[in-house]
Amino acid sequence: MNAKYVLLLALGMGAMLSQAHETPATPKALAARYTLNSHKLKTDWYLWRDTDRIETATLASGQNVIWERQGPHSFRQRVVFADEGRIVDYSPGEIRTRHAEPDWSQLGSVISPKLLGALRRGASRLQFGQQSTHYSGHVQGQEIALWWLNDSQLPAQLAIRGRGRAFTLRLREIHAVSPVAWPRTSEEKLADYTLIDAADFGDMESDPFVARLLAREGHPHAH
Amino acid sequence: MNEFTCMTTAVAFALTLGGTPTIASAAEPAVKGPESVEDWYMQGQRFIRQSERQEVNNRRARNVILFVGDGMGISTLTAARILEGQLNGKSGEENRLSFESFPNLALAKTYSWDQQTSDSAPTMTAIITGYKAREGMLSVDHLTARGECDATVIAQHTLPTLLEQAALAGKSTGVVSTARLTHATPAATYAHTPVRDWESDSDLNAFFAARVATCRANGVTLVKDIARQLIEVSPAVKASLKVAMGGGRSYFLPKTANDPEYGARGRRSDGRDLTAEWLATRGANAAYVWNRESFAAIDPAQTDYLLGLFENSHMQYEADRASDKAGEPSLTEMTEKAIRMLDRNRQGYFLHVEGGRIDHAHHAGNARRALIDTIELARAVRKAYEMTDPQETLIVVTADHSHTFTIAGYPHRGNDILGLVASVPANDGEAPTKDKAADGQPYTTLGYQNGPGAVGGSPKAISRSTNLSSIDTTALDFLQQAAVPLGSETHAGEDVATYASGPKSHLVRGSMEQHWIYHVMKEAFGF
Numbered sequence: 001m002n003a004k005y006v007l008l009l010a011l012g013m014g015a016m017l018s019q020a021h022e023t024p025a026t027p028k029a030l031a032a033r034y035t036l037n038s039h040k041l042k043t044d045w046y047l048w049r050d051t052d053r054i055e056t057a058t059l060a061s062g063q064n065v066i067w068e069r070q071g072p073h074s075f076r077q078r079v080v081f082a083d084e085g086r087i088v089d090y091s092p093g094e095i096r097t098r099h100a101e102p103d104w105s106q107l108g109s110v111i112s113p114k115l116l117g118a119l120r121r122g123a124s125r126l127q128f129g130q131q132s133t134h135y136s137g138h139v140q141g142q143e144i145a146l147w148w149l150n151d152s153q154l155p156a157q158l159a160i161r162g163r164g165r166a167f168t169l170r171l172r173e174i175h176a177v178s179p180v181a182w183p184r185t186s187e188e189k190l191a192d193y194t195l196i197d198a199a200d201f202g203d204m205e206s207d208p209f210v211a212r213l214l215a216r217e218g219h220p221h222a223h
Numbered sequence: 224m225n226e227f228t229c230m231t232t233a234v235a236f237a238l239t240l241g242g243t244p245t246i247a248s249a250a251e252p253a254v255k256g257p258e259s260v261e262d263w264y265m266q267g268q269r270f271i272r273q274s275e276r277q278e279v280n281n282r283r284a285r286n287v288i289l290f291v292g293d294g295m296g297i298s299t300l301t302a303a304r305i306l307e308g309q310l311n312g313k314s315g316e317e318n319r320l321s322f323e324s325f326p327n328l329a330l331a332k333t334y335s336w337d338q339q340t341s342d343s344a345p346t347m348t349a350i351i352t353g354y355k356a357r358e359g360m361l362s363v364d365h366l367t368a369r370g371e372c373d374a375t376v377i378a379q380h381t382l383p384t385l386l387e388q389a390a391l392a393g394k395s396t397g398v399v400s401t402a403r404l405t406h407a408t409p410a411a412t413y414a415h416t417p418v419r420d421w422e423s424d425s426d427l428n429a430f431f432a433a434r435v436a437t438c439r440a441n442g443v444t445l446v447k448d449i450a451r452q453l454i455e456v457s458p459a460v461k462a463s464l465k466v467a468m469g470g471g472r473s474y475f476l477p478k479t480a481n482d483p484e485y486g487a488r489g490r491r492s493d494g495r496d497l498t499a500e501w502l503a504t505r506g507a508n509a510a511y512v513w514n515r516e517s518f519a520a521i522d523p524a525q526t527d528y529l530l531g532l533f534e535n536s537h538m539q540y541e542a543d544r545a546s547d548k549a550g551e552p553s554l555t556e557m558t559e560k561a562i563r564m565l566d567r568n569r570q571g572y573f574l575h576v577e578g579g580r581i582d583h584a585h586h587a588g589n590a591r592r593a594l595i596d597t598i599e600l601a602r603a604v605r606k607a608y609e610m611t612d613p614q615e616t617l618i619v620v621t622a623d624h625s626h627t628f629t630i631a632g633y634p635h636r637g638n639d640i641l642g643l644v645a646s647v648p649a650n651d652g653e654a655p656t657k658d659k660a661a662d663g664q665p666y667t668t669l670g671y672q673n674g675p676g677a678v679g680g681s682p683k684a685i686s687r688s689t690n691l692s693s694i695d696t697t698a699l700d701f702l703q704q705a706a707v708p709l710g711s712e713t714h715a716g717e718d719v720a721t722y723a724s725g726p727k728s729h730l731v732r733g734s735m736e737q738h739w740i741y742h743v744m745k746e747a748f749g750f
Contacts, residue, residue: 070485070548085429091536093543097587098675099683099700191478191488194429197536202586202711203342203407204420206359207430214710 026051026108027153031178037168045169047110047154048184054107057183064185067107075101080185080193086209087190090198098198109153110169111146119144127156128174138162149174250652254635256314277326284726284747285571285615286394287385288562288607290322291350292600293343293408294582294593296625297720302590302669303597305640310598314637320598321605322620322722327729330718331737333624336365340716343582344419346623346737347411351575352382353741359419361411361449370431371417372438374446378415385741386412388750389573390463395565396572397464399557401538401596402579403471405449408623412575413460414452423474423490424448450474454497454504461504465572466561468531468552469579470538472498472513482535483513484549501530515550523563531557540580540592541599542699554578558603562610571615573748576603585626586711588674588681588702591641593628608724617725617747621740625715627672627705632658634668641697644668662687667696669703674712676705684708 029050036045036058043060052069064080070092077090077100095101106112122134128149135146142162149156149171158169178184196210204210292299300320308318335345336355345356348363357365367380386396400409405422420430427435427448438445447455450471456464473482475497476489491497498511505528512518512531521529533551538544544551552560558576565572578600584593604620611618632644635655643665645655657665664687675681683702685694695701705712721740723731727747731740 071546074546074548076485089536092546093540093592094587096543096700097540097584097589097592098681099702187481187486187488191490194425195473195490199537199580199583199586202582202713205711205713207420216710 026054026104029176030152030154031175031182031184032152032154032171033173033182035168035170035172037166037170039165044172046182046184047108048178048182049108054104055184059183064183066185067102067104069104073101075104077102078190080190081209082193084209085193087193087195088198088213089195094198110155110158111148115139115144116146116148119146128152128171132156250650252651253648253654254637256317256636279729280614280726282614282726283749284617284744286565286573286611287389287617287619287744287747288574288576288611289350289385289744290576290578290600290604290607290618290620291347291408292578292581292597292620292622293402294585294624294626294714295578295597295600295622295719296628296715296717298628298630299581299585299593299597299622299626300720302628302630302640303594303601306591306594307598307601309637309640315640316636320601321608322601322618322724325618325620325722325724325728327723327731329721329723329731329733329735331621331721331735331740332718333716333737340714341624342419342714343407343623344411347408348382349736349738350621350623350740351384351386351411353738353745354382355736355738356382357417360417361407361419362415363417367417369417370434372427372431372435372443372446374444377417377446381415384412385744385748386464386573386575387457387460388745389748390457390459392748392750393463393568393570394572394748395463395465395568395570396460397466397561397565397574398469399466399554399561399575400469400577400579401541401554402469402577402583403474403534403537404453404467404469404532405471405474406469406537406579408577408579409469409575410449410453413456413464414449416446416449416452419449421446422449422471423492424451425478425490425492428492448474450491450497451495454500465527465568466529466531466564468518468529468533468557468561469577470532470534470536472532473535475532485535487535498530498532501528513549515547515552518552518556518560521560523560524567526564529560529564537580537583540584540596542592542595553602554599555603555606559606559610562607566610574607576600576607578603582626585628585671586674586713588671588676588705588712589700590628590669590703591697591699591701593626594640611725613725615726617723617728617744619721619723619728619731619740619744621721622719625717625719627674627713627715629670629672630668631670632666632668638668639697640668641701642668643691643696657692660687664688665691667691667703671703671705671712672715673707673709674705675708675710676702676712677708679708680705680710 032047034045046057048055054067057064062082066078068076074092075095079088103112119135119137124133130151132147132149145159147156156171160167304318304320305315308315333341335341336357338358344359344361348356362382363380398409407419473490477491477494478488480489502509508527510526510529539547581593581596633646634644635647644658646658648655660666678684678686730743
């Protein structure tokens with residue numbers, strides 16, 4: 001499961017996301033490892049942030065998601081299914097057609113500036129060698145508690161409760177350069193996988209992989 | 224947005240003393256067309272006079288141009304016609320796409336040997352070889368086994384295509400598409416394979432991989448991937464195929480090569496750069512272009528062979544083309560350049576042009592992009608018609624299959640084709656109001672029977688509990704509502720229209736099997 005969409009579901013932020021199409025500057029490049037706890041899911045979750053490329057990996061699913069910003073309002077997404085040796089490629093036109101344009105700020109910081117602004121600011125303390133600030137509040141019927149790394153623009157801890165859900169994200173490591181052992185993709189590695197253009201789904205319904213994916217398309221975590 | 228008048232004057236009924244209602248003063252209809260009463264009759268008479276003047280052209284065709292709108296069903300044509308008219312400030316319904324003025328028309332039945340509703344592979348095979356075929360197979364007969372990877376076996380089942388026959392006859396040939404050049408429709412003109420997904424050599428390890436592994440273990444010669452087939456065509460096709468333009472660059476580049484536009488790697492495992500091979504094997508005046516600038520620099524009079532690959536995968540939707548990173552030509556521009564190159568051969572040419580992305584937009588449940596691509600195809604047809612002599616060039620415009628795209632309700636004349644249904648008011652003088660469905664909500668004229676636009680089909684589907692009055696249904700990205708939730712909207716099985724102009728075009732008539740279209744084109748060439 002894509003942890004980013006676990007977050008969206010937990011926050012009920014779909015509407016906010018779809019309206020936030022600015023192309024802001026990306027905060028500084030970094031690599032972060034989190035522990036993610038959701039209803040049935042406990043996994044390591046990774047984030048790599050560069051100026052025009054944001055990648056996440058969910059260890060439990062072996063799935064990486066790569067977002068690339070190719071220009072103002074032009075985004076490409078590749079979803080990597082390592083276990084199946086497949087990549088689904090969503091071109092900028094396909095992203096627009098599917099209304100899947102991301103909030104770039106949220107992709108790179110997990111929490112959007114809009115949500116952060118809706119929370120109450122609290123105490124401060126040092127974490128991971130930098131100043132962090134506590135935020136809390138209720139958003140769309142859910143209780144949110146957040147420790148926010150001011151310099152890195154990332155959560156150190158995030159807890160969401162409500163609507164019968166409990167979700168936590170806890171930062172374990174943060175680096176300026178990704179450790180080699182982390183499950184980040186490379187173009188060399190990706191070249192060995194079969195790339196499927198999402199525009200071709202309609203012509204590939206008899207392919208077992210595409211059929212499985214299409215069956216999940218109605219669910220927000222599919223891409 | 225159009226020349227229609229929406230009158231909002233109140234209807235004035237007056238009661239006579241006897242209580243019988245009569246109209247005291249006739250109110251103007253709020254919705255009305257521009258025609259006078261006489262116009263209808265005159266239009267009909269003009270049609271009869273024009274039809275009587277129509278002459279059967281039994282000459283041999285010097286050239287044949289085959290346009291295919293992928294997924295361009297009849298409802299798509301109607302909606303595109305209206306949208307084009309409305310974009311020109313008219314009501315829209317009376318508009319005609321360029322090819323709708325062609326003198327001959329037929330309905331083509333699109334079933335394949337094993338499909339009631341077909342995919343593009345057997346339907347284009349039917350159009351280009353004259354034989355109905357199997358799902359997912361390109362220009363091989365219906366006795367071909369699924370996943371057959373033995374090149375010797377495939378050679379026994381290969382069906383010659385019209386492009387190959389034109390090449391043997393000394394004509395020049397060309398293929399143009401907004402989809403990947405290796406995608407089913409354009410590929411059926413030059414490639415022979417049982418698996419449409421074998422577009423690069425890497426794909427042989429991904430689709431029907433077990434069959435391919437068995438073939439490898441048995442030491443048989445494997446069927447070539449589609450991109451390789453484009454480069455390693457027969458000597459006759461190699462000499463004749465002057466121009467091939469579309470998307471699909473990554474299928475021609477090795478994994479070790481970085482894409483010039485996006486930096487991503489190519490897809491080929493065999494290390495071959497087929498774009499370089501095109502240049503190396505097509506003589507000194509061969510060219511390879513990958514963006515708008517290099518395309519524009521090509522002089523058709525000085526270029527003998529042109530390969531254009533403008534995207535890693537499919538080219539942009541026409542609606543998005545202006546924002547492409549490296550820039551790419553339109554379908555019309557590619558068609559024009561192709562004709563200029565091919566027309567240098569005195570013996571004539573065969574050209575296939577595909578509007579390949581109509582289908583993709585429909586699969587996504589996005590009508591506006593599908594219609595804009597259809598309008599662009601119509602522009603390309605107009606350009607081709609203007610550049611050729613109808614006495615010597617047969618132009619056929621058809622579709623491979625339809626989609627579950629519908630035009631619903633009773634919208635009034637001039638109602639925005641992408642908008643909500645508003646029917647003709649019950650009383651003259653009243654303004655049209657949005658029609659409501661049984662759930663009390665308005666609904667769009669355009670919709671799909673299935674697809675991402677149904678709740679459960681995609682996260683962005685709009686439920687029926689949402690009042691569409693608050694949503695811009697004409698927006699480029701709007702997904703039309705659908706009934707059955709599917710991640711990808713499906714093809715539809717009804718007949719498609721086939722339009723024809725030029726030599727032997729009168730043979731396009733009535734209800735046709737799709738593979739008869741090939742026979743008309745072949746007859747026109749006189750093969």
